[in-house]
Amino acid sequence: MVPVVDNQNPHSLLYGNRYLGPETRHELFANWLLFDQFSGTSVFACIGGIYTHDKTGFSTSINDSLVQVIHIINTRDEIRTNASVEFSTPLKFSRLNIHLALEGGWNKGQTFVNQVDNISTNLSRSIRLSFANLKKNKWDIDFGAELGLTNSKYSVQESMNNRYFNLNYFADLAFTPNETWHFGFKSDVVYNRSKSFTDNVNIQLLSAEVGYNFLANKRGMLMLEAYDLLNKNSGINRISEMNYLRETRSNIIGRYLMLSFKYRLNKAAKSAGGLDIDVRKR
Numbered sequence: 001m002v003p004v005v006d007n008q009n010p011h012s013l014l015y016g017n018r019y020l021g022p023e024t025r026h027e028l029f030a031n032w033l034l035f036d037q038f039s040g041t042s043v044f045a046c047i048g049g050i051y052t053h054d055k056t057g058f059s060t061s062i063n064d065s066l067v068q069v070i071h072i073i074n075t076r077d078e079i080r081t082n083a084s085v086e087f088s089t090p091l092k093f094s095r096l097n098i099h100l101a102l103e104g105g106w107n108k109g110q111t112f113v114n115q116v117d118n119i120s121t122n123l124s125r126s127i128r129l130s131f132a133n134l135k136k137n138k139w140d141i142d143f144g145a146e147l148g149l150t151n152s153k154y155s156v157q158e159s160m161n162n163r164y165f166n167l168n169y170f171a172d173l174a175f176t177p178n179e180t181w182h183f184g185f186k187s188d189v190v191y192n193r194s195k196s197f198t199d200n201v202n203i204q205l206l207s208a209e210v211g212y213n214f215l216a217n218k219r220g221m222l223m224l225e226a227y228d229l230l231n232k233n234s235g236i237n238r239i240s241e242m243n244y245l246r247e248t249r250s251n252i253i254g255r256y257l258m259l260s261f262k263y264r265l266n267k268a269a270k271s272a273g274g275l276d277i278d279v280r281k282r
Contacts, residue, residue, distance in 0.1 A: 012068045021074050024053040040097075041089040049081040059112040075110040082106075090134055099144075101128040118156040125149050130170075143171035167191040179218055182211035204232045221262040231255040 006014040029048030036042070057075035060068055084103040091098055105124045112118060130144025148166040169189040176182050185208045192201040206229040212222045235250030 011066070012070065014070045015072070017072045020056065020072060021054055023055050023074070026051045026053075039089065042087075044086045045084070047083040049079070052078040052080075055109065057109065057111050059115075061114055073112070075112075078107065078109045080105070080107040091131075092134075095134050096131045097134055099128075099130045099132070102126075103128075113156050116156055118154060120155070121153045123151045138176055140174040140176075141172070145169050161195075163195045165191075165193040180213050182209075182213070184209040184211075201234075201236060203234060204230055206230050215263075219264045221264075223260045223262065225258045225260070226255075227253075227258070228255045 001018055001020050002016045003018050004016060027048065027050050029046065032043075032045045034041075034043040054074040055076070055078040057073060057078075059071045059073045061070075062068055082103070082105040084101065086099070086101045088097060088099045090096070103124075103126045106122070108119065108121045110117065110119055126146065126148040128144065128146040130142060132142045133139060146166075146168045148164075150164040150166075152162045152164075154160050168191070169187075171187045172185075174182070174184045186206070188203075188205040190201070190203045190205070207225065207227045208229065209223060209225040211224075214220050214222070231254050233252055233254055235248075235252040237248040237250070
């Protein structure tokens with residue numbers, strides 16, 4: 001609210017507003033849950049929306065030097081809606097549990113560009129399908145995929161309308177043969193495509209871990225973890241605005257090993273564990 005310019009970025013000058021008023025927010029959500037304890041089937045659904053009056057927004061002016069002058073103002077309103085459904089049930093013929101999640105969202109807001117009212121809308125949809133084993137005595141397996149699609153539209157400059165496509169494959173595998181050893185492996189493949197950028201992003205992340213439990217009651221754990229085995233991780237951040245596209249690439253650690261030691265304090269001191277009750281006759 002302080003009317004002082006923030007000029008850290010000379011290409012984007014941000015001004016406060018001492019007359020900025022509070023926004024009023026209204027929320028309404030409804031949830032529904034069904035669980036069958038005999039079959040292990042569950043269904044969860046959620047729907048809701050948010051209406052914000054006098055939303056805190058921005059008024060942007062772009063001069064001939066492509067410098068943005070941004071003022072914080074109260075816009076008219078903002079509307080957000082969201083709905084999701086999750087379904088889970090055991091597939092007894094394959095000894096797997098299937099989990100399906102559907103989610104969708106829509107929002108509409110207002111900004112000003114060169115004193116022109118700009119209405120922006122976003123529509124997002126995603127679907128996630130995963131499988132996990134039912135019996136986890138020694139093996140714990142979880143794998144699946146998630147697909148997301150987002151459409152962004154602007155009323156002032158339709159050429160900036162964008163479509164984002166994300167696809168993620170994942171797999172988690174853990175093996176605990178006994179109380180002493182633990183082995184784990186994780187895999188994530190992330191694919192991103194955007195209309196505003198010519199290059200697509202495709203990242204494969206692999207990690208593994210080995211754990212060794214020792215000391216009385218197995219309270220000590222020595223863990224060796226390896227991250228990004230293929231050395232494919234990259235710090236990429238993409239931003240699409242009204243008058244520019246920006247891609248930032250940051251240096252990251254990449255592939256590395258980490259050795260850690262953990263000690264649990266929540267177990268009894270004796271090797272048998274639990275309580276030791278000594279009954280004596282008199």
